[in-house]
Amino acid sequence: MTETQGRSPSRRAVIGWGGAGIALGAVTAGGAVAMAKGGDGTDPAGAQAGGAVEFHGVHQAGIATPVQDRLHFAAFDVKTDDRDAFVRLLKDWTAAARRMTAGKEVGEGAYGGLAEAPPDDTGEALGLPPSRLTLTIGFGPSLFEKFGLKDKRPAALVDLPPFPGDNLERSRTGGDLCVQACADDPQVAVHAIRNLARIGFGRAAVRWSQLGFGKTSSTTPDAQTPRNLFGFKDGTRNIAGTETDRLKRFVWVGDGDGGANDAWMHGGSYLVARRIRMNIETWDRAPLQEQEDIFGRDKGEGAAVGKAKEHDEPFLKAMKPDAHVRLSHPDSNGGITILRRGYSFTDGTDGLGRLDAGLFFLAYQRDPRKGFIPLQRRLAAHDALNEYIQHVGSAVFAIPPGVRDADDWWGRTLLSEEA
Template sequence: MGPASPGEREPAPSRRALLGWGGAGLALGAAAAGGAVAAVRAGGDPEPAADSGAAVPFHGPHQAGIATAVQDRLHFASFDVTTEDRAELVALLREWTRAAERMTAGHTVGEGAYGGLAESPPDDTGEALGLRPSRLTLTVGFGPSLFARGRFGLDGRRPEALVDLPKFPGDNLDATRSGGDLCVQACADDPQVAVHAIRNLARIGMGRASVRWSQLGFGKTSSTTPDAQTPRNMMGFKDGTRNIAGTDAAALKKHVWVGGSDDAGWMTGGSYLVARRIRMHIETWDRAPLQEQEDIFGRDKGEGAPVGRSAERDEPFLKAMLPTAHVRLAHPDTNDGATILRRGYSFTDGTDGLGRLDAGLFFLAYQRDVRRGFVPVQRSLAAHDALNEYIQHVGSAVFAVPPGVRDKDDWWGRALFS
């Protein structure tokens, strides 16, 4: 589903599109007037969060959904590519790109959800009709299995930084919730908008790609906007206090965006994503004394201040914390400067049949090199973190996230397949 050819009329804007444009206009107007609502810029340096109905620009040197101000809801899906034809995979990525352009702008996919031939399925599933764009972002990644020998002619194109994660102590990974050839991270302030996006991409991919596993998330557990209130995880503690800010261009360049000197030129401007499903033993945690909880994290539960400090954003005094404190073990000073951008979400998926809540953290981390980002940090945590008594990693995946789509002629992964 490419763009209209010369002389071909574009479809009339839908009511949803008009609502989306109106929301974006209000956001820009408020920013220009000096109000609290800020606009979202195109390119690699997004502004703080805009009005929750606004549209986030799709085109730019980096994919949206990484440094973008973190939205309230997530629908993450991992896909297996079921076709063995390279041309079909390329066609799928082109079609996904064109659909993503429309959905992130608040438009329906293709010709829309109604009004077409009654004998054919509509191009759009329709459940987002009348809804605003809700800052929807769609971020695509390529898993290690896509580069396997004999698949799609990508031998030798796998970046060295896209490593298979080692087995960490305490891992209890479920193969049905791990891995994948492709991933799509849909973030939005409206859960129905995020679900609609994944549903339509899955429908477009039918016969070429199928969902391997997926995860819904709510209650962001990290923030890329340090001026906003820090969110809390399911254990009740503030999470992401010292995360990389989406406006910190220097830190993003150093720790998140792949540079031209890195090993895979087609990844320049991209990043690497680690996704981990972390089950929390909620019932056991809820019986732990407050002092033990605070010692485990290395922060107080109310203000979020590090041990020995008075305010949340005070520089942590690591030696004042227990050697097993989570903050101490995850800190860059403990891990030779390893720094990642976190974008996780809480989840609850019912109960496990024994009356225990199946809940926890769906951890998402972006970095310039997995070997120097997530791996050393997780090795430190897996070996010594007191929090391990209350959590377990049960799902895992790693993806190369290519650079952004520059214009209407570009598409996800074009540099890889060119």
């Protein structure tokens, strides 16, 4: 990231992060990095390679934004009972996010301050471009048990039910908050989560996190669908960031959604995150024809059964009844449509000589009760792919609307008495 010029020691640098929200302020105009202006959070033009994605907008960036190459996702537990301290945390995080997404150091930077005080920025992203970094925050169901927020819990923010075949690990499930960091450089994404965790010390702590690589979905029109670790393309009809009508219908919370207490979510969305372990070694011994039958696609082009190109409209009845594409297609589910933004992962081995690898599935939707939940019930009961996968981590979050301007902050519509 670009260096902060003309820094001088300050009292804040000595006493730590307290009150940093005012010191960080807004991203100044005229910087060296050009912003891609996508005020609705979709970034329709996309940032140039290595450039910055606009942080402010009606919707948060990192949802309909063109999908970056790398992910660092973290769920946090809130550690304070003080509502004012929690509000200050969100303001501090917002101020830091403004700077990091613009390619700037946090606060007064990684060096040049008092030697007796820790620096404001951890420094591992010094000299790196913004790399299209987006930071997206969400609020989990458990947060609404705190700070007198029970009446503000949206009706759509339901606890996910147990699904057949789930083997959820407590250490990879739930969370009061989440932050999704996407970037084209893994070091930039990790730097962002690391600094937010550092700023949150004493007020929030990481519950679990997940690194991701090799995006498995695209929100860019006409782009080839990336492949998952089974070698197949999946989700070829994903919503594109330029499809404003489909985004409005299936992703963004609207004025007519929920009750009076849900108004703070207008312009937001709902995120379901699932860590899906893939049984790589078993899959690799399956015959090619069986693999293609399970997905309902050919492995080379990614076309549906009997079709030539991946984006050709599939003929679902030509597939086996338990084929993944047939079961998950909107036409088989009353039109259910979600925006997919998943990533592959590998986390070493499981101690038995098998790769701990799979898909970190991220799905945005207008209402999980009408999106992920009925879709997953169908897949969990009938999908032939279930023989080769297992859901081991799970969480659901309400994604608030975007930060509108330099005076706004993450969660203001929920927590501000004036909102």
